[in-house]
Amino acid sequence: MRHAKYIGSTTGLIKYAISPSTPSTLIVATEEGVLHQMKRDAPQKTFIPAPPEDESCACNQCPHMRRNTMEKLYLCLRDLRPTIEMDEELRLAAKRPIDKMLEMSTGI
Numbered sequence: 001m002r003h004a005k006y007i008g009s010t011t012g013l014i015k016y017a018i019s020p021s022t023p024s025t026l027i028v029a030t031e032e033g034v035l036h037q038m039k040r041d042a043p044q045k046t047f048i049p050a051p052p053e054d055e056s057c058a059c060n061q062c063p064h065m066r067r068n069t070m071e072k073l074y075l076c077l078r079d080l081r082p083t084i085e086m087d088e089e090l091r092l093a094a095k096r097p098i099d100k101m102l103e104m105s106t107g108i
Helices: 010-018 032-041 070-079 088-106
Strands: 025-028 046-049
Touching: 010 025, 010 032, 025 032, 032 046
Parallel strands: 025 046
Antiparallel strands: none
């Protein structure tokens, strides 16, 4: 994050990346589907996926995120399940990056 020129939501990233005022070559740290949309919407630009910090994770290709669907989200919210139970300390640690992401994208 300390080297980022722009940090934002998915929509914000796409708008920034395809804007005529941004550079013609960008290193982008986002999910590959978003990168594909950027390339489609601004074919004259070069988008380079940010490399992972190490070889143990290709974080822009998360197979678990692809399992989520609108129907599954709806059922989860409707039925309040499945539930996840975890240690409170772990829950709070996991919540920090989500809060930070929301803070950066909404300005709260």
